Amino acid sequence: MIASKESLPSAAGAGDVDHPTRSPDAPQETFVLNLGPQHPAAHGVLRVLMTMDGEWVQRAEPIIGYIHRMHEKMGENRTWAKFLPNTSRIDYLSAMHYTHAFVGAVERGARIEVPERAEYARVITSELNRISSHLVWWGALLLDLGGFTPILYAFDDREKILDLLEGLCGARLTYCYYRFGGLYNDVDDAFLKGTRDFVRHLKPRLRMYRDLVTDNIILRKRLENIGPISADMCRKYGASGPVIRGSGVAYDVRRAEPYSVYPKLDFQIPTYPAGDSMARYLVRMDEMEQSLHIIDQALDLIPAGPYQAAKVPRVLKLPAGDYSFAVEAARGRFMVRVVSDNKEVPYRVKLRTPSFSNLSLFEEASRGMILPDALAMMGSLDLVIPDIDR
Amino acid sequence: MTTFLSLEPIRVLLYLVGICAFVGGNAAYLVLAERKGAGRIQRRPGPNEAGWAGVLQPLADGLKLLAKQVLVPPGSDSLLYRIAPLMVMAPPLMCLVTIPFGDTVVARNLDIGLLFVFAFGSINVMALMLGGWASRNKYSIMSSARVVSQNVAYEIPMLLVVITLLMMTGTMDLQEITAQQSGGFWNWNIIRGIWDFKAGHIGANLLMPVTFVIFFTCMLAETNRAPFDMAEAESELVAGAFTEYGGMGFGVFFMAEYANIVVGCSVATVLFFGGWQSPVGFLSGGLWGVGWFLLKAYALIFTVIWVRWTFPRTQFYNLLNLSWKILIPVSLFTLMLTGVLIKVPQWLHHLR
Amino acid sequence: MSLFTAIRETYTGFKSLLTGMRITGREAMRPVITVQYPRETLPMPARFRGHIKLVLDPETGRPRCTACTLCAKACPSGCIELDGIKREGDKKKSVSRYELDFTKCSLCGSCVEVCPSEAIDFSKDYNVVSLSRDTFAQMDLYAKVEAEAADWARLHPPPAVAEASADASTAAAPAVANPAATGRATP
Numbered sequence: 049m050i051a052s053k054e055s056l057p058s059a060a061g062a063g064d065v066d067h068p069t070r071s072p073d074a075p076q077e078t079f080v081l082n083l084g085p086q087h088p089a090a091h092g093v094l095r096v097l098m099t100m101d102g103e104w105v106q107r108a109e110p111i112i113g114y115i116h117r118m119h120e121k122m123g124e125n126r127t128w129a130k131f132l133p134n135t136s137r138i139d140y141l142s143a144m145h146y147t148h149a150f151v152g153a154v155e156r157g158a159r160i161e162v163p164e165r166a167e168y169a170r171v172i173t174s175e176l177n178r179i180s181s182h183l184v185w186w187g188a189l190l191l192d193l194g195g196f197t198p199i200l201y202a203f204d205d206r207e208k209i210l211d212l213l214e215g216l217c218g219a220r221l222t223y224c225y226y227r228f229g230g231l232y233n234d235v236d237d238a239f240l241k242g243t244r245d246f247v248r249h250l251k252p253r254l255r256m257y258r259d260l261v262t263d264n265i266i267l268r269k270r271l272e273n274i275g276p277i278s279a280d281m282c283r284k285y286g287a288s289g290p291v292i293r294g295s296g297v298a299y300d301v302r303r304a305e306p307y308s309v310y311p312k313l314d315f316q317i318p319t320y321p322a323g324d325s326m327a328r329y330l331v332r333m334d335e336m337e338q339s340l341h342i343i344d345q346a347l348d349l350i351p352a353g354p355y356q357a358a359k360v361p362r363v364l365k366l367p368a369g370d371y372s373f374a375v376e377a378a379r380g381r382f383m384v385r386v387v388s389d390n391k392e393v394p395y396r397v398k399l400r401t402p403s404f405s406n407l408s409l410f411e412e413a414s415r416g417m418i419l420p421d422a423l424a425m426m427g428s429l430d431l432v433i434p435d436i437d438r
Numbered sequence: 439m440t441t442f443l444s445l446e447p448i449r450v451l452l453y454l455v456g457i458c459a460f461v462g463g464n465a466a467y468l469v470l471a472e473r474k475g476a477g478r479i480q481r482r483p484g485p486n487e488a489g490w491a492g493v494l495q496p497l498a499d500g501l502k503l504l505a506k507q508v509l510v511p512p513g514s515d516s517l518l519y520r521i522a523p524l525m526v527m528a529p530p531l532m533c534l535v536t537i538p539f540g541d542t543v544v545a546r547n548l549d550i551g552l553l554f555v556f557a558f559g560s561i562n563v564m565a566l567m568l569g570g571w572a573s574r575n576k577y578s579i580m581s582s583a584r585v586v587s588q589n590v591a592y593e594i595p596m597l598l599v600v601i602t603l604l605m606m607t608g609t610m611d612l613q614e615i616t617a618q619q620s621g622g623f624w625n626w627n628i629i630r631g632i633w634d635f636k637a638g639h640i641g642a643n644l645l646m647p648v649t650f651v652i653f654f655t656c657m658l659a660e661t662n663r664a665p666f667d668m669a670e671a672e673s674e675l676v677a678g679a680f681t682e683y684g685g686m687g688f689g690v691f692f693m694a695e696y697a698n699i700v701v702g703c704s705v706a707t708v709l710f711f712g713g714w715q716s717p718v719g720f721l722s723g724g725l726w727g728v729g730w731f732l733l734k735a736y737a738l739i740f741t742v743i744w745v746r747w748t749f750p751r752t753q754f755y756n757l758l759n760l761s762w763k764i765l766i767p768v769s770l771f772t773l774m775l776t777g778v779l780i781k782v783p784q785w786l787h788h789l790r
Numbered sequence: 791m792s793l794f795t796a797i798r799e800t801y802t803g804f805k806s807l808l809t810g811m812r813i814t815g816r817e818a819m820r821p822v823i824t825v826q827y828p829r830e831t832l833p834m835p836a837r838f839r840g841h842i843k844l845v846l847d848p849e850t851g852r853p854r855c856t857a858c859t860l861c862a863k864a865c866p867s868g869c870i871e872l873d874g875i876k877r878e879g880d881k882k883k884s885v886s887r888y889e890l891d892f893t894k895c896s897l898c899g900s901c902v903e904v905c906p907s908e909a910i911d912f913s914k915d916y917n918v919v920s921l922s923r924d925t926f927a928q929m930d931l932y933a934k935v936e937a938e939a940a941d942w943a944r945l946h947p948p949p950a951v952a953e954a955s956a957d958a959s960t961a962a963a964p965a966v967a968n969p970a971a972t973g974r975a976t977p
Binding site for chain 3: 126129130131132133134137197201204211214215216217218219222224227232233256259260261263264265266362
């Protein structure tokens with residue numbers, strides 16, 4: 049089972065590594081393992097039908113649909129404003145981004161000007177949400193790998209974010225905070241001060257996470273050179289977000305299709321060329337630091353003023369046409385496309401979710417991997433199954 | 439009364455009861471200590487509802503396990519299935535017979551005490567394999583095959599380290615080894631290897647702390663503790679080695695794991711940290727000795743718990759790579775170093 | 791890899807393990823952050839979104855709701871049902887029945903936002919429990935606000951009644967009616 053000294057076939061060109069590979073003349077006896085919809089790994093209700101050859105994965109077929117809630121159909125049955133709660137529930141871990149995309153698409157269609165204060169508040173809350181989503185990803189990945197402590201540290205920090213957002217808009221997870229033309233309520237000084245304190249609090253905590261986990265030799269051996277994904281594979285399947293940035297391509301929707309006030313803010317796009325799980329891990333850790341930087345700048349630049357556009361009709365009717373809006377959600381590129389035929393109810397709401405594309409490369413990428421490595425790679429893709437099934 | 443108690447059979451019986459009580463009490467309350475320790479590291483209280491600060495929690499867990507039905511799976515090898523828990527529990531009990539808890543508190547001191555401890559420690563592997571094999575469950579067999587491979591791989595550096603120590607102490611008698619380390623903490627083996635204060639010359643093993651670290655790592659791997667618990671944590675996706683065991687059968691495996699940890703830490707205390715010797719030279723006799731011994735052993739057990747909750751699990755091939763490619767070369771190197779450091783001064787002395 | 795790099799990697803690897811242990815050891819010394827609910831509770835922030843409630847006007851002691859049904863129309867999940875009647879002496883309608891199907895409510899805030907009379911707000915209840923499903927499926931918000939109104943009435947007796955009770959022997963009390971009490975429909 050073990051002992052071959054060939055290096056792992058890796059598109060990223062890893063050097064020689066002591067990983068076991070299947071010796072080609074061993075007898076093939078495959079069996080089917082069902083990684084059922086319910087399993088202790090913290091991904092959600094995903095079923096993966098794996099054809100295994102001993103410990104090696106021959107074929108991993110993801111079967112989705114266990115949490116299909118028909119959000120796109122609900123978009124066709126509700127008025128524009130009534131769809132807002134749905135947006136928070138598509139990917140509940142980064143709900144602000146998803147509401148932003150929908151609200152942005154409608155604002156483009158109805159040509160509503162959003163006041164500056166609201167835009168900055170949207171950026172601050174979105175980046176806080178990105179940090180809280182990455183903290184969940186980090187804790188859950190380590191839980192998969194067998195480290196039971198970091199998830200609790202991450203959730204301690206995440207509680208602070210949730211408390212901030214609860215003080216701001218009253219909800220902890222499914223915010224439904226943005227409205228067409230602005231926000232549900234104004235950002236108050238308590239929130240701004242609390243956010244500054246939080247940024248100051250999180251910077252040393254991120255350093256602690258680096259010392260405790262990122263530099264840890266056991267974790268490095270678990271993630272380095274595991275699950276290589278080439279930039280080509282990402283392009284083929286439309287992967288986005290940290291998956292593609294961990295394969296060396298600096299694609300970020302905030303720079304490629306700028307929206308809101310991101311053009312005024314100065315931040316970097318962390319990119320690592322290695323393409324393995326460790327690269328994706330480092331991208332997300334760096335993204336948390338960049339988010340803190342963005343929040344700092346936005347807190348300095350947020351102007352006083354109205355938080356809602358004037359004269360937004362209560363029952364909105366978009367002019368007929370096709371409008372879309374893409375955001376850089378925590379998992380990748382989330383795009384909303386709305387088709388309107390000048391009625392109160394949309395004709396079509398299309399949600400292009402990042403986890404769907406990120407999962408689709410799992411089948412090709414996991415061929416020939418050992419099962420625990422395949423699971424570690426799936427953890428590094430940061431899938432949220434409700435995002436896939438909508 | 440004292441003459442009655444000093445009768446050999448009565449003494450042996452009392453020690454037997456004492457050891458069983460010690461192992462049983464440890465198994466129960468180490469679980470609680472682990473959960474509370476894990477809680478503190480994770481900044482939460484741990485069990486605190488059953489009794490004050492959770493003291494009755496092990497009783498509740500024990501009652502739960504006792505109340506469950508012990509099912510022998512049909513088609514399994516029922517004799518082996520029933521024997522495996524007993525075989526897993528017996529070695530730690532046997533090992534505790536020769537470990538000196540105090541200057542007179544030892545059940546039976548053998549002059550081959552160290553050999554005895556390691557011989558019985560190796561039976562543990564066979565029992566785990568039997569447990570997995572007898573379950574007639576594809577994943578249990580795979581899991582126990584891994585356990586065997588892991589244990590065999592880590593037996594070797596452990597024994598090499600012990601041989602290094604034997605070369606330094608010259609005896610396998612655990613009481614003798616403890617007696618050699620009397621006088622204060624600078625005489626404990628972990629420091630005596632670097633500089634022998636009593637004899638006034640350089641010690642026999644300059645890499646003694648490294649030797650201790652290797653021994654500790656091997657002890658963690660032998661008892662299947664995190665970060666080396668791939669076999670039991672396999673249950674995150676497939677069954678572990680003990681899935682088919684329910685109720686008290688599983689409880690016994692669990693107890694045996696903690697008993698093994700206690701034995702391992704006790705042996706490490708005796709070999710490296712002076713056993714029941716006090717760190718200041720006096721106050722070593724009688725119950726003081728027992729107190730020092732328990733203090734040191736529990737400090738090591740606490741470190742084992744601390745290590746478990748800090749690190750993620752190693753991958754299986756990394757685990758074996760660590761043993762075969764790092765620990766064995768380093769322990770062979772320390773063995774050669776010790777040999778050189780002991781023999782060369784003797785040759786120089788003869789040449790003079 | 792060369793022997794030297796192997797030794798160096800082993801050394802840095804081992805040091806990283808010690809660093810990790812130092813961090814968890816330090817964290818273990820810090821206080822526990824768990825809030826032992828239900829023995830300890832946390833205060834809810836002012837904007838917390840519990841289930842909605844009808845708001846009592848502190849001036850008049852009556853619910854502000856005029857049964858305009860804008861909230862029921864704005865609700866994405868269709869969980870609000872209400873009726874109103876026009877009482878005599880009032881300019882607007884007032885609510886007579888208000889039921890919330892809390893099992894469908896998504897706490898989006900559309901009803902609170904759209905209400906023209908500021909008659910709905912979020913409550914701070916987060917630990918509502920019941921043995922029957924109807925407590926949630928047909929949450930009777932009107933009964934709750936009526937109970938509040940009764941409390942208000944007790945605390946704000948009308949001035950005429952106070953004068954009359956000062957004059958203990960006069961039986962003039964029934965003639966001076968409390969305007970808030972007229973026309974109150976029995977729930």
